[in-house]
Amino acid sequence: MSIRGKNVLVGVCGSIAAYKSAFIIRLLIKEGAEVRVIMTANAQDFITPLTLATLSKNECNTAFTNATKTDWNNHVELGLWADVFLIAPLSAGTLAKLANGICDNLLVATYLSARCPVYFAPSMDEDMWKHGSTVANIEKLISYGNKIISVNEGELASGLIGPGRMAEPEEIISILKKELGEEGTLLKNKKVVITAGPTYEAIDPVRFVGNHSTGKMGICLAELAAKRGADVVLILGPTLLKPIIGSIKVINVVSAEQMYEAFQQHTAQLDIAIFSAAVADYKPENPATQKIKKKTNDFQIQLVKTIDIAAEFGKIKKPNQLSVGFALETENETDNASKKVTNKNLEFVVLNSLNDKGAGFRHPTNKITIVDKQNKITNFELKTKESVAEDILDYLESYIK
Ligand SMILES: Cc1cc2nc3c(=O)[nH]c(=O)nc-3n(C[C@H](O)[C@H](O)[C@H](O)COP(=O)(O)O)c2cc1C
Incomplete structure (x- = not known):
């Protein structure tokens, strides 16, 4: 099973787990995927576009327009380019926007335009994760046909121990490989x-x-x-x-x-x-x-x-x-x-x-x-x-x- 040659669009949100997106991108490149990245404005407080552009070997998309406002990042083109859209980490804030179509940034606009399978790997603190609005928004995304890569339990950045940790990069890649592979998993649709x-x-x-x-x-x-x-x-x-x-x-x-x-x-x-x-x-x-x-x-x-x-x-x-x-x-x-x-x-x-x-x-x-x-x-x-x-x-x- 391989994701070699697949176009993988990676969305990165403002979460403490944003640093793991660097490892995800590196693993995807190693697997032979073509990778492009979209970062929210808040994600850039956690990891730089330079790092993710260097690792993905492509310019990092951070806003609708560039600094001189003479050129724009085409969210429709990005959405159609992708064979798969992986949003990792997905923050509670962006989750709420995706679930409700609040289209105020490039990541959400691209999500709404994408025709490919969308996988999302949430990351948040235990109480944010368990909050009714998070639960309802996750259910909404699943009901739209998006696939969750579920959180792990363990030590959280806050010091709490519980569910909310983003899945590890290796787990995420292994799930994508199984889902996108030619054979797929034998449990699919069983x-x-x-x-x-x-x-x-x-x-x-x-x-x-x-x-x-x-x-x-x-x-x-x-x-x-x-x-x-x-x-x-x-x-x-x-x-x-x-x-x-x-x-x-x-x-x-x-x-x-x-x-x-x-x-x-x-x-x-x-x-x-x-x-x-x-x-x-x-x-x-x-x-x-x-x-x-x-x-x-x-x-x-x-x-x-x-x-x-x-x-x-x-x-x-x-x-x-x-x-x-x-x-x-x-x-x-x-x-x-x-x-x-x-x-x-x-x-x-x-x-x-x-x-x-x-x-x-x-x-x-x-x-x-x-x-x-x-x-x-x-x-x-x-x-x-x-x-x-x-x-x-x-x-x-x-x-x-
Ligand atoms: C140090 C720090 C860590 C954070 N970690 C998370 C997190 O893991 N998950 C989350 O949903 N929000 C987290 N937040 C809050 C988000 O950064 C905030 O809600 C932001 O508006 C999300 O923006 P975005 O979804 O557009 O990227 C954190 C904030 C700070 C300051």
Whole structure:
């Protein structure tokens, strides 16, 4: 896959991440792309046009007209020249202008004129990122068919730690390569349904049987699948986390039964099912309708099996549908995973073991082993859950091939 020879227009806004645009441009040139740059006036407070002109090997476009006002930068020509328009970093201010067509600078005018795919990589502080107006503007851009390169979590320029960091230049280039490449990603336009998070099984109106899952792994998978062009439905158990890519359809559920019902709505049309949720195996047989009072010394709850969503799907799966399961084991890990593959008619199981330090619940990292239908066992290093999602989807794509 290559972006060699493609015309890439890079828009740069006034954000602290503007310095990363220099690396993006350098990587694009290295890949053999033809690069032209548009900077907002505020972007020039963060990085100079001279730097970006030198790196892009083209004059930098900073305003509608040049200093003598005898010549003008043709936004329509720039928009039509581009095979792809990447706005990185995208500031909250320019985001609001793009979403509302406020055409008071060259970057916005070119955006409105462009016929090519537009990718935007936002960068802002956590609270700006989470603000309702930012969320609404991002959704608007996505609804216009523009594609978001979602922000990362981490240390922000303000010193806060949270979501808002612009994706790293290497990530941005890798997404563009996948999207613009001749083959494209194999997940493009595939309908992917992902279950994630825990389920809560009611004992009474205030108590439940649950587990420590946060849903982070499944959310990472959903975001990456969406970045790779899939049409993603995320069925999410109770958790405070949520995906930041607006194109992901999120269905919030609480119990295993609700998760099953939500999944059933999509079984006929899905191409790929990924069962990453930590669904309760058992639920109270007769949940109390009122809060149970503390009376007796002993108290028993009769539990009954919940429905096994992956196994049920395995019984009715069509030949063109793929399914991937997750297993968290504490003993005989690979044997148990292998049995799961067979019993649930899965393509492969992603296994994580509580015996591995840094893996499993409430860790930002995970260490997985993939056990597939042919009983091939592939071990991976301890990595962030974002990187683990890359490994899983790469494996899935090689399986599709
Ligand atoms: C040091 C500094 C860092 C900033 N970083 C960001 C940022 O990361 N994201 C953002 O949306 N705005 C940031 N701003 C505010 C924008 O620069 C400001 O909203 C500006 O009007 C954006 O202009 P533009 O969108 O036309 O480039 C920052 C401002 C300063 C002074």
